[in-house]
Amino acid sequence: MDFYDKERLTALQAKEEAQWITFAPFVFQATRVLRNSGILTTVEAHRQGITLQELTEKIDLPAYGVRVLVEAGLGIGLLVLSEGKYKITKTTYFILHDELTKVNMDFTHDVCYNGMYFLEESIKNQKPEGLKVFGQWPTIYEALSTNLPDKAKKSWFAFDHFYSDYAYPEVLPHVYAFKPKRMLEIGGNTGKWSMASFAFDPDVNITIMDLPGYVEGAKGKLEELGYGHRISFHPGNVLDETQKFPQGFDAVWMSQFLDCFSDDEIVSILTRAKQALNPDGHIFILETFWDRQRFEASAFSLQQTSLYFTVMANGNSQMYDSKVFLECVKRAGLDVVEDKDYIGVSHTLLVCKPVK
Template sequence: MTEKTTAKKPLFEEDKLSALEALDRAQFIAFAPYVWEASKILRDKGILHLIEAARETGITIEEICNKVNISQYGVRILLEAGLGIQLLYRKEGKYFLAKTGHFLLNHEMTKVNFDFMRDVCVEGAPTMEQSIETGKPTGLKTLGNWNTLYEGLSSFPSPAKESWLSFDHFYSDKAFPEALEIVFTNPPKKMLDIGGNTGRWTLECLQFNPDIEMGIVDLKGQLEMAEENMIAAGFQDRVQYHEVNMLDNSKSLPAGYDAIWMSQFLDCFSDEEIVSILGKCYAVSDENTRIFINETFWDRQRFATSAFSLQMTSLYFTNIANGNSQMYDSKVFLALIEKAGFDVIQQHDMVGVSHTILELRKII
């Protein structure tokens, strides 16, 4: 196997915190629900924006009260909470935006993650224990009456739908430029995009290579969204649509594609389901079929913050999406690939924000 990676020390192999730092972290966890709520109000009610706009001059509590529809008492307790959370700091009676507050307001990944948690995850979070016990996404009922999130995604309420798509696209889109170079090193003639969702990868391929023909596999609602996007872009003649529930053992994949692409797709399934889905790919592949998997593995991250984000996203899968999948440890995932009858012939780490692209070949 060829690896394109960056040498790094493995994460989470030692306890690095001092006793005082650990105690500080423990208190942060103890009060985490209020940390979240106060931060959300400070951001969404515009208080952090007012403090940011004051820059090095700073702003008083009275000046803030004059510009927001919150009582002085309410503003005061929020600002004091913001000090402890380290979103802001106070000097000579004026408030200033701290670095953490700056990132909460302006860092693209943080904004996407925050909106995703607010609009998709938070309301269902109290049922987490029930999800773990039953293997069911018990928090999903806060959004609609579906067995899995994917069944209802196309009809999600706002703003949950927009925040979910922004979350999904932020991570995948950042990987696409480098992914195109990897996939089209030896250009395929026909590529099957499994779990194509709204068709963003398919569009990227059609724009990148004028000769490629694409097929999209997904559920009906997602295919309808994808087809709208293909028609709008003028590519409808180069795309075929295949409605396949990948968990239905009676359904098979269409044959005749020399490349198969799955991006942020297999993490939506359990270990056993991943092996089954790869089995469907195996059935329509030969020794020359190139199979690409684009995934985010928490153990392949350069920074602990990236790994943490993925580990927390696993809880979304447990509680909201389907009840039985996660963002995988690569060692677990690679074992599933081998079990399904494939070799990994190339591995590209740190593609885009945090992705790994695996290229597989069928073991004959």
């Protein structure tokens, strides 16, 4: 990946980019309101263009508000104005119709936006200081399993599931080619991996280890679907090193989980996960590494998402550079025996075995 090996802007372009950065919060909120108010959808519906007066008559906002929003939309690049009529751009199409963009925008606004004010404080204290905009919890994970505001919770799970939903169908054959019969899933969340696994492999049995709140939620769903005889649960906090992991598994599965922890915490979790394996067992890690992306936009999105972990999630984790992450794997006494990039939207699968 050579996205960042040299500067590519002229001095004038760099100054323009600096203004975009300066007004980035304005750009984001104007785009969101243009989307949610129906302005962009209305302009899109008029392929030959629409005048400001015609647009104002169709939108339930004051004329002044419509005017300042569409003028902002011109500078943002969401609209063009030709012969007195507004039309949408290619960027607008993605704002309106691309599920990835919608999920990212809602997550940014509903989960992260207000808390981002506390970025500097979070970095200095290595705590998610922005989480206090919702309440008092040590990390966002306790809040998600209890009483994070509904809108924030909905956008958080939509964001999380969007990426895993694309990756799971592609990664299932790779994992079950190893024919595990007993699997420990650490960080089971809502039970989506277990549901996908049971549908894919009729013989596998899975134990989910997660915080008690998540375990209760997943348990209800899986039992309702008739998987109660194939699923077990082990409530616990993986950061509590006095809590032993269950043992006797052919595989340990962790998806979008270890990015929720610091370097040292990853080493600790992997070291204990290793002890849960049978002699010929494997640890499967599905993660998103910003340096393993096909497109620069993907790398950019992951780098910025790291700041969510800093401010809102836990204050000490991130979307990792794979070199940093693989050093943690090595420190835990594991070898990577298979390494596959470009799974789903942005994932990498690491298959690990204990060093002999």
